[in-house]
Amino acid sequence: MQRHRTLWEALYRLYEHSGFALAGAVAFSFIVSLFPFSIFLGAIAGVFGGRELAAEAITRLFQFLPERVAGGLAPEVESIMSNSRVDLLTFGAFVALFFATSAIETLRAALNGAYRVKETRSYPFCLALSTLFVLVSAVSMLVLTWLVLVAPRVAAEINPDLTRKVMTWSTWATISALERYALAGLVIAAQLLALHLWLAAGKRTLAQVLPGVLLSVFLWLLAAGLYSYYLNFNDYSRFYAGLSQLMVALLFFQLTAIIIILGAELNRGLMEFDKYRVEAPAEPPVSPSQTG
Numbered sequence: 001m002q003r004h005r006t007l008w009e010a011l012y013r014l015y016e017h018s019g020f021a022l023a024g025a026v027a028f029s030f031i032v033s034l035f036p037f038s039i040f041l042g043a044i045a046g047v048f049g050g051r052e053l054a055a056e057a058i059t060r061l062f063q064f065l066p067e068r069v070a071g072g073l074a075p076e077v078e079s080i081m082s083n084s085r086v087d088l089l090t091f092g093a094f095v096a097l098f099f100a101t102s103a104i105e106t107l108r109a110a111l112n113g114a115y116r117v118k119e120t121r122s123y124p125f126c127l128a129l130s131t132l133f134v135l136v137s138a139v140s141m142l143v144l145t146w147l148v149l150v151a152p153r154v155a156a157e158i159n160p161d162l163t164r165k166v167m168t169w170s171t172w173a174t175i176s177a178l179e180r181y182a183l184a185g186l187v188i189a190a191q192l193l194a195l196h197l198w199l200a201a202g203k204r205t206l207a208q209v210l211p212g213v214l215l216s217v218f219l220w221l222l223a224a225g226l227y228s229y230y231l232n233f234n235d236y237s238r239f240y241a242g243l244s245q246l247m248v249a250l251l252f253f254q255l256t257a258i259i260i261i262l263g264a265e266l267n268r269g270l271m272e273f274d275k276y277r278v279e280a281p282a283e284p285p286v287s288p289s290q291t292g
Helices: 002-016 019-048 051-062 067-083 091-100 102-115 123-158 160-170 177-199 206-231 237-279
Strands: none
Touching: 002 019, 002 237, 019 051, 019 067, 019 091, 019 102, 019 123, 019 237, 051 067, 051 123, 067 206, 067 237, 091 102, 091 123, 102 123, 102 177, 102 237, 123 177, 177 206, 177 237, 206 237
């Protein structure tokens, strides 16, 4: 019962500690970071297999998002990637990587606020950690996409029967909507675990962050489905005119940030509850004379 109350308390604490305002900052920084990240992704793709690989990785990334959100961002990102030529070992790639870390840095500040912890690590260390998160995200996207695109060709040279199996597994069109959501849930869960464990200041165990991660994954999958349904009959152009596509994406990312911060608030509440339960003094036994 106390743990159920902790969830409701997390919702209140999210409001009390300006979680909604922080979520807006996270959403804005994500939009700002998306294009530099795409440019940096194209620079890394030059090492792995060219711009086609980077474009396919971005395409698959957007397929996890609601259709209207992806539709407003994907053409602009593809335009940036096709018109920008940046090699990995250049100053331009370094600048793109630096601006791509802004979303991670803003999310770190939001998680620190949710966990009520003060950042004691130096700024260079935090910046290096955010850079590492961006690098791992970019490389993992490209590696997974390379396996999907190149693996069938490699398998064709080794075993034609294996080729058909790999092609069936790797063709995105053959994956059902339920399987896409399951895959998205696994990817998001892995990323959230890393964010809660290592990005935010302080030390937490896997058991301590898992409840908030599971809650965030569930709410994100639910929100993505409901948001797609909601956008089918709501036209934001009445409010934002030509900026409606951008605002659709921005509002969805703000909702995503709220869900992530709420998961951290839940973890903090459960951690405090467990700590209180351990430290609470046991009630003294009642003697027979007292009962009389």
